[in-house]
Amino acid sequence: MAPRGYGQDCSIARALEVVGERWTLLIVRNAMGSDCRFESLLDSLGIARNVLAQRLSTLVEAGILERIPYRDRPVRHEYRLTGRGRELAPVLAALMQWGERNCPGAQPAPDRALVHTRCDHPVDLVLRCRSCDESVPTSELVSDPGGPATGDPPADNRPLTATAATGPDTH
Amino acid sequence: MAPRGYGQDCSIARALEVVGERWTLLIVRNAMGSDCRFESLLDSLGIARNVLAQRLSTLVEAGILERIPYRDRPVRHEYRLTGRGRELAPVLAALMQWGERNCPGAQPAPDRALVHTRCDHPVDLVLRCRSCDESVPTSELVSDPGGPATGDPPADNRPLTATAATGPDTH
16 A cells, blocks of 8 residues: 555555555445355356455455444454445445446446435535536546645535646646 | 346446446546556556557447547657547546545555535535435435336436436345
8 A cells, every 4th residue: 555656646546556456346336235245256257266265355454344244153354345445435426437438348338326224315426616616527627736726625524626647746 | 338138238237338347447447537648558557568559459348438649750649538538537536435445555645635626626426316415424325126106307417316326136
């Protein structure tokens, strides 16, 4: 997890040290859908047994999954997302959205959704401007290495503040 | 890009086939900050020359970057994000936000931001419920493999619809 030099001491780089690998995020995706047992993950992902074991250990060490016994003889475990793991939902939502737009599948997309439990309605991923409060298309975004001139974080409990998706211009 | 069996014909999996690798997303991050020349990327990323060349080719083939000459003798190119590449901004914003919360750096985070060009104010990444229109914390999200019961997409030009960040329960 050590920064690899200038430009790497960045929250995106640090996040990718933990989750920047195909299998890791697919395991998290499945765990969000209650697919959290070793044999089940092995079947659905088509991943090698040793690779899956290694990725699960990494995710437990990183505090993204926790390992919980569900049977005694023989002992079997399942892997549940921690709060930190659940916070990866926006990453998966953003990848899903990009994939839906840019990588069409062989079959029509299934009707999966991230749903707000209190309302039972789906959620949308939005980049919202702090000034005009509008949803901002990516064509109207620019990276500002100097940081925001003004603007407070949003008032809800858990602001999903998007300060800094990019590296500085001096890279 | 071929699906690897059941559970892999999923927009998240397809997106990760293209961008699910540490260097790829760091190159996109730098390109959003105008760092788009080979030697500059080489310096700032600390990546091997052959690996960088290979990742840039992949990104050009995938339509995420375009290769544009900026000098004649000798010919030198720079790599600019396409529209498709710019649409990765929410993925970077989500990774940045998760990294800021969960992978603190050795130094205080720099004041980088994604800024709305029309307002010159930073944007926030929000998961917004279509019913109550509130920002939804990840603790109130659930994956619904059957899809939304109700709810229309948002009315703005480019809805960032987060249908399906997770796999079905049967994985």
